Amino acid sequence: MKPALDRGSLALGAYVYTVLAFVIIPLVIIIPMSFGQNDHLEFPPSGFTLKWYAEYFTSRGWRNATWLSIQVAFLTAICATLIGTAATYAMVRGRGQLASLFQILLIGPIIVPHIALAVGLYLFFQTIGLSGTVPGFVLAHTVLALPFVVFTTAAALGKVDANFEAAAMSCGATRWTAFRLITLPLILPSVVSSAFFAFIISFDEPVVSFFLSGVRQKTLPRRMFEDIEQNLTPVIPAIATLLIVLSVAILLGAYAMRSRARS
Amino acid sequence: MNVNYPSDKVQAAGAAVRIRRLEKRFQSVIAVDGVDIDVSAGEFLALLGPSGSGKTTILMSVAGFEFPTSGSISVGTEDLTYVPANKRNLGMVFQNYTLFPHMSVLDNVAFPLKMRGVPKAERYARAEEALATVRLAGYGSRHPNQLSGGQQQRVALARAIVYRPRVLLMDEPLSALDKNLREEMQLEIKRLHAELGITVIFVTHDQSEALTMADRVAVLKDGRIQQIGPSRELYERPANLFTAGFIGEMNFINVTAEGSGGNISVLLPSGERWQLPASAAVEPLTGCQKAVLAVRPERLQLGDAHNGFTFRVKVDDVVYAGSASLLIGTLPDSTEIRARLPGASDLSALALGSTAVFTIPKEAILLYPGAAQ
Numbered sequence: 001m002k003p004a005l006d007r008g009s010l011a012l013g014a015y016v017y018t019v020l021a022f023v024i025i026p027l028v029i030i031i032p033m034s035f036g037q038n039d040h041l042e043f044p045p046s047g048f049t050l051k052w053y054a055e056y057f058t059s060r061g062w063r064n065a066t067w068l069s070i071q072v073a074f075l076t077a078i079c080a081t082l083i084g085t086a087a088t089y090a091m092v093r094g095r096g097q098l099a100s101l102f103q104i105l106l107i108g109p110i111i112v113p114h115i116a117l118a119v120g121l122y123l124f125f126q127t128i129g130l131s132g133t134v135p136g137f138v139l140a141h142t143v144l145a146l147p148f149v150v151f152t153t154a155a156a157l158g159k160v161d162a163n164f165e166a167a168a169m170s171c172g173a174t175r176w177t178a179f180r181l182i183t184l185p186l187i188l189p190s191v192v193s194s195a196f197f198a199f200i201i202s203f204d205e206p207v208v209s210f211f212l213s214g215v216r217q218k219t220l221p222r223r224m225f226e227d228i229e230q231n232l233t234p235v236i237p238a239i240a241t242l243l244i245v246l247s248v249a250i251l252l253g254a255y256a257m258r259s260r261a262r263s
Numbered sequence: 264m265n266v267n268y269p270s271d272k273v274q275a276a277g278a279a280v281r282i283r284r285l286e287k288r289f290q291s292v293i294a295v296d297g298v299d300i301d302v303s304a305g306e307f308l309a310l311l312g313p314s315g316s317g318k319t320t321i322l323m324s325v326a327g328f329e330f331p332t333s334g335s336i337s338v339g340t341e342d343l344t345y346v347p348a349n350k351r352n353l354g355m356v357f358q359n360y361t362l363f364p365h366m367s368v369l370d371n372v373a374f375p376l377k378m379r380g381v382p383k384a385e386r387y388a389r390a391e392e393a394l395a396t397v398r399l400a401g402y403g404s405r406h407p408n409q410l411s412g413g414q415q416q417r418v419a420l421a422r423a424i425v426y427r428p429r430v431l432l433m434d435e436p437l438s439a440l441d442k443n444l445r446e447e448m449q450l451e452i453k454r455l456h457a458e459l460g461i462t463v464i465f466v467t468h469d470q471s472e473a474l475t476m477a478d479r480v481a482v483l484k485d486g487r488i489q490q491i492g493p494s495r496e497l498y499e500r501p502a503n504l505f506t507a508g509f510i511g512e513m514n515f516i517n518v519t520a521e522g523s524g525g526n527i528s529v530l531l532p533s534g535e536r537w538q539l540p541a542s543a544a545v546e547p548l549t550g551c552q553k554a555v556l557a558v559r560p561e562r563l564q565l566g567d568a569h570n571g572f573t574f575r576v577k578v579d580d581v582v583y584a585g586s587a588s589l590l591i592g593t594l595p596d597s598t599e600i601r602a603r604l605p606g607a608s609d610l611s612a613l614a615l616g617s618t619a620v621f622t623i624p625k626e627a628i629l630l631y632p633g634a635a636q
C-alpha cells in the first residue's frame with residue numbers, strides 16, 4: 001500500500017510543479033523583457049530602461065485604449081454584478097420551474113466558444129449600431145462575466161438560511177427590506193468579489209473586443225494585438241507587467257473579501 | 264413601515280384565530296384538506312401529527328408565507344387569508360432560531376420595532392425589556408453565535424413578542440435542543456404564555472410536548488384533523504383508531520362486537536365473550552361487526568382485581584424501568600399485549616414463558632369499529 005501511495009504522491013507533485021512552471025515561466029520572462037533597451041523583444045534583455053513604461057503612459061493611443069477599457073470594465077462590473085446577483089437570487093430562492101432553464105442560459109457563455117459569440121454579436125451589433133460603442137462593449141462583456149458572478153454569489157446565497165428572510169418578514173419587513181437588511185449584508189463580500197472578477201474579465205477580454213472594436217474605439221487588449229502585429233516593441237511586455245500587477249491586486253482584494261465572508 | 268403598531272392601551276392580550284375549510288394543494292399533493300380550527304383568545308393550541316401531515320403548511324398559511332388554495336383565516340375580526348406576511352402583526356419563532364447573524368442580540372430583538380418605525384431609544388429600551396422577559400437581560404451586546412442553542416431560541420422568542428403581537432406562531436421551536444434544555448424551554452414558553460396572555464399556535468411532532476404544554480391539541484393526519492381537544496380527552500378517550508394509536512401507548516385486540524340495547528357484547532379471539540357498557544363504544548356500532556378493543560398499558564392490573572374482566576397473557580419479557588416496569592406478553596392468538604406495572608409491584612412470579620392473569624377494569628375499555636393494523 002505504502003509504496004503505491006508514494007508513487008502516486010510523487011506523480012501528483014511532479015504534475016503540480018509542471019503546471020506551476022508553465023504558469024510562472026511566462027511571467028519570469030515577460031517582466032524582465034519590459035526593461036530591455038533594444039527596440040525589439042529579447043531575452044535575456046540587455047541594459048535597463050523605463051522608457052517603454054514612459055511611452056505607454058505618454059502615448060495618446062495607449063491612453064485612449066486604457067481609458068476605454070477601464071470605462072467598459074467598470075460598467076461591466078456594475079451591470080454583471082447587479083444582473084447576476086438578482087438572477088442568482090431568483091434561481092436559488094425562486095420556486096419557478098424555469099429555474100433550471102434559466103441556469104443553463106446564465107452559465108451558457110462559459111460553454112459557447114467566445115469566437116462564436118463574438119461573430120454573432122459583431123453581426124448583430126453592426127446592424128443596430130452598437131459596434132465600437134461603450135454600451136456595446138459593456139453588453140457583450142456583461143454576458144461573458146455573468147457566469148462568474150452567478151457561481152460566486154450562488155455559493156454564498158446557498159449558505160444563507162432562506163428562513164432569515166421569512167423571519168424578517170414576520171417581523172414586519174417587506175421582501176425588499178428583508179433582502180436589503182438581512183440577505184445582502186450576509187452575501188456582500190461575495191458580491192463585491194464577483195464585481196472584481198467581472199472587472200478583470202472585461203478588462204483583458206481579447207476575442208469579443210477584437211470583433212467589436214471600431215477604428216477609433218479600441219480596448220487595450222485589441223490595441224495590444226495591433227501593436228504586436230505591427231511593431232512588437234517592449235511596450236507590450238511593459239503593459240503586460242502592469243496588467244499582471246493590476247490583476248494580482250484585484251484578485252488579492254477579491255480574496256480578502258472572500259476570506260472575510262468565510263469568517 | 265406602514266405596519267400598525269398597537270399602542271400600549273389597546274394591546275389586549277391574545278386574539279382568536281379562526282381557520283375555515285382550509286385547503287392547500289401543491290400541484291397534485293393535498294397538504295391540507297379542509298381543516299377547521301377555532302383557537303380562542305389567549306389559548307395555547309398544539310398542532311400534532313406525523314411527518315407530512317400538514318402542520319407546517321397550516322402554520323405557514325396563518326403566518327402568511329403560504330396562501331391557501333381555498334378557505335379562510337382570520338385573526339380577531341380581521342380576515343387575513345391573503346394579507347402578506349409582513350402586514351399580519353403575528354409573532355413567529357422558527358425551528359432554527361433564525362437570528363440575524365450580522366446583528367447584535369439587541370438589534371435582533373429590536374428589529375420588529377425598527378420595521379414599525381419606533382424611535383431608536385424607545386426601540387432599545389423595549390428590546391431590553393423583552394430580553395429581560397426571557398431572562399436574558401444583559402446579553403444584548405453579544406452576537407447570536409456567542410449564545411447557546413437555548414439562549415438563541417430565547418432571543419428568537421424575545422424578538423417574536425417584542426412588539427406584543429396578539430398571536431405567537433411556533434414551528435417545532437424546540438426540536439433542535441437537547442432533552443433537558445427542551446424541558447426547560449417548554450416551561451419558559453408556558454410561563455410566557457401565562458404572563459402575556461397571548462394566543463399560541465405551536466407545531467410539534469413530540470406528543471408529550473403537545474400534551475404537557477397545550478390547552479388543546481389538534482391531531483392531524485394527511486392534512487385532516489383527526490381530533491381536537493384537551494390533552495386529557497385526547498389521551499383518555501381518543502376519538503378514533505388513529506388517535507388512539509398515535510397518542511401514547513395502546514393495546515389493540517381485534518374482536519367481533521354486537522350492540523344490543525345498553526350493552527355491547529364482544530367476542531374475543533380466545534372465544535370468551537365480554538359484556539361492555541355502551542359507553543365503551545367511542546363511535547357508534549351497528550349490528551354485528553369487526554371492532555378493536557383498546558386499552559392503555561397502565562390500566563392493566565396484575566392478578567384478578569375483581570373490578571373487570573380477567574385474561575391470560577404469556578410473559579415474553581419484563582423490562583424494569585424504575586418508576587414502572589414494562590411487561591410484554593402475548594395472547595393465545597399472538598396479539599401483543601403491553602402492561603405498565605407500578606415499580607413496587609411484586610414481579611417475582613412473572614418468569615419468562617409463564618402465564619400471568621391480568622384484569623382490565625371495565626371503564627378502561629374503548630371500542631372502535633374496524634380492525635387494528
Ligand SMILES: Nc1ncnc2c1ncn2[C@@H]1O[C@H](COP(=O)(O)OP(=O)(O)OP(=O)(O)O)[C@@H](O)[C@H]1O
Nearest residue numbers: 289292293294313314315316317318319320321468
Ligand atoms: N412547497 C411545497 N411543495 C410541494 N409539496 C409540499 C410543499 N410544502 C409541503 N409539501 C407537502 O405537503 C405535505 C405537508 O407538508 P408539511 O410540511 O405541512 O408537513 P409537516 O406536518 O409540517 O411535516 P414535518 O413534521 O415533517 O415538518 C407533505 O406531503 C409535503 O411533502
Ligand SMILES: [Mg+2]
Nearest residue numbers: 318319320434
Ligand atoms: Mg413541518
